[in-house]
Amino acid sequence: MSKRKIVIEPDPILRQKSEILEKVDDELRRLMDDMLETMYSAPGIGLAAVQVGILKRLVVIDISKEKEKKHPLFLINPEIISKSKSTSIHEEGCLSLPGQFAEIERPAECQIKYIDYDGKKKEIKAKGLLSTCIQHEIDHLDGKLFIDYLSKLKKDMILKKLVKHKKELNKIVL
Ligand code: GNR
Ligand code: NI
Numbered sequence: 001m002s003k004r005k006i007v008i009e010p011d012p013i014l015r016q017k018s019e020i021l022e023k024v025d026d027e028l029r030r031l032m033d034d035m036l037e038t039m040y041s042a043p044g045i046g047l048a049a050v051q052v053g054i055l056k057r058l059v060v061i062d063i064s065k066e067k068e069k070k071h072p073l074f075l076i077n078p079e080i081i082s083k084s085k086s087t088s089i090h091e092e093g094c095l096s097l098p099g100q101f102a103e104i105e106r107p108a109e110c111q112i113k114y115i116d117y118d119g120k121k122k123e124i125k126a127k128g129l130l131s132t133c134i135q136h137e138i139d140h141l142d143g144k145l146f147i148d149y150l151s152k153l154k155k156d157m158i159l160k161k162l163v164k165h166k167k168e169l170n171k172i173v174l
Contacts, residue, residue: 001037004052008169009096009145009162018048018055018141021076024119028058032074032117035060040070044095046133048140051096059137063129076115078138081123083107090132092146098165100158104146106135 007013021028031054039047039060049058059075088108093101109127112134116122126134136146147155 001033003041004034004038006038006042006047006051006095007053008098008166009094009147010159010166011096013053013055014050014096014140014145015143016050016055017143018050018057021056021058021115024076024115024117028076029117031056032058032060036062036072036074039095042095044093045129046137047095048137050140050143057141059134059141061130061133061137063133074117075112075134075137076119078112078114078134078141080110080112080135080138082111084109088128088132090129092132092136094136094146097145097147097158097162100147100161102146102150102154102158104132104149106132110135112138 035047035049035052038052039062045063046059046061049056057077059078061073061075062071064071084107086108087105089103089105091101092104108131109125110131111123111125113121113123139145147158
């Protein structure tokens, strides 16, 4: 397994739509393993393939707490089948928006279908943090970030900070 580099906003790739995967093979499983390692090391509770520069409809999630047993979820071609009318508000962060957090309102519950690590069709119903995280990740697959739900003023403030942050990062690398 190897850790991959996470793409930081602003970057045009984060705005592109990811493509459906046609087959589940060892190469894809290798990529999922790398994504999981990258997510755990960040640390984060979810990661979409586009965040490591790959425009495929692929997500890894693990919302288990530090002391609990790890419980990774691998979602290939995830699709929301239904969303609840009731909403909930969670503070969200994103590994592509380091240091930025905001309260975002989304449907409280969702039902999704996807293909799992072994290529089997699955369906799950999610609520709470898992539901929030799944919706955040599926947004990534459609080129959407949580800052898109904020007012233009708040969004521009965050983008300005990220431009500055990326310049600092480049100074260290170069
Ligand atoms: O690590 C993450 N935490 C998080 C917290 C609340 C709602 C969504 C998330 S996902 C985020 C990792 C990430 O950027 N996934 O795309
Ligand atoms: Ni994210």
